[in-house]
Amino acid sequence: MTQNAVEVRGLRKQYGEVTAVDGLDLTIRQGEVFGLLGPNGAGKSTTVEILQGHRERDGGEVSVLGADPATAGRAWRSRVGIVWQDESAPAELTVRETVEHFARYYPAPRDPAEVIALVGLEPKRDQRVKGLSGGQRRRLDVALGVIGDPELLLLDEPTTGFDPAARRQFWDLIRLLAAEGTTIVLTTHYLEEAEALADRLAVIAGGRVVAEGEPAELRSRFGTGATVEWTGADGAPQSVATETPTRTVAELMARFEGEIPGLKIGRPTLEDVYLRLTGQLVPTTAQPLEDAR
Numbered sequence: 001m002t003q004n005a006v007e008v009r010g011l012r013k014q015y016g017e018v019t020a021v022d023g024l025d026l027t028i029r030q031g032e033v034f035g036l037l038g039p040n041g042a043g044k045s046t047t048v049e050i051l052q053g054h055r056e057r058d059g060g061e062v063s064v065l066g067a068d069p070a071t072a073g074r075a076w077r078s079r080v081g082i083v084w085q086d087e088s089a090p091a092e093l094t095v096r097e098t099v100e101h102f103a104r105y106y107p108a109p110r111d112p113a114e115v116i117a118l119v120g121l122e123p124k125r126d127q128r129v130k131g132l133s134g135g136q137r138r139r140l141d142v143a144l145g146v147i148g149d150p151e152l153l154l155l156d157e158p159t160t161g162f163d164p165a166a167r168r169q170f171w172d173l174i175r176l177l178a179a180e181g182t183t184i185v186l187t188t189h190y191l192e193e194a195e196a197l198a199d200r201l202a203v204i205a206g207g208r209v210v211a212e213g214e215p216a217e218l219r220s221r222f223g224t225g226a227t228v229e230w231t232g233a234d235g236a237p238q239s240v241a242t243e244t245p246t247r248t249v250a251e252l253m254a255r256f257e258g259e260i261p262g263l264k265i266g267r268p269t270l271e272d273v274y275l276r277l278t279g280q281l282v283p284t285t286a287q288p289l290e291d292a293r
């Protein structure tokens, strides 16, 4: 039986009066890319810091690669890769020197040259860290996160501040690591990032998981229904939100005695689902069909 990479039950963390994590449950399987998605202050970073063993919890049970991060030792640490938010690499060293330096901390590191190539920094190998762009810095951070050949890689908002091209390149890098079998947990504000990368994701709001599953599954579980739009007899646009769009269209066909002008059927996006789950949904303007003539 394969063990789950991460098991969290009833996790709680309080900062003074603020409840940052409030009974959070998570199961992350080995080899999957798992996204933690949620608005500002939802408790994502606190959760990841607890998984890393860098923050103490106030309650609940946490198992990461079979050990409790609060008490796990050095051998466990070398199995977990962390991509730090702050700049940890010494600015005066070159890319190659930095990666080689960090490799010495691990019992069985990957080959530094191979890791530099993996993150796409081969052309910058002999450049000093201080001369790298923001996106290149982040790639170096990932190189340092994977140099120890971790089984699990934890990334907190890895692409914040990236331009769209850099973000896409970064996604390719994450996919490459995932294809090698690394379990990856990343937090993100970007829905398209979660949808592009994550095998499964948890939506976190108010320190709890409000939904968990595959992106498509969440969309169909929580985003049922559709919006039917058409042009009314007076030329004004009309729309209704409905759980039964086929029936709505049939009714409209009968009413228009054939072709429905300007017919459009919209299904909810993952963004709609996310906004609803995190309580940020803007009320829909759609009205019941009876009123929308």
Ligand SMILES: Nc1ncnc2c1ncn2[C@@H]1O[C@H](COP(=O)(O)OP(=O)(O)OP(=O)(O)O)[C@@H](O)[C@H]1O
Pocket (backbone or CB within 6 Å): 015, 018, 019, 020, 021, 038, 039, 040, 041, 042, 043, 044, 045, 046, 047
């Ligand atoms: N060191 C701290 N001291 C006091 N309060 C904190 C601390 N760290 C986080 N908090 C609070 O705990 C709550 C959860 O914060 P956390 O950083 O875990 O959320 P997040 O989901 O990562 O948010 P963001 O997306 O903005 O990074 C917030 O209300 C935050 O203000």
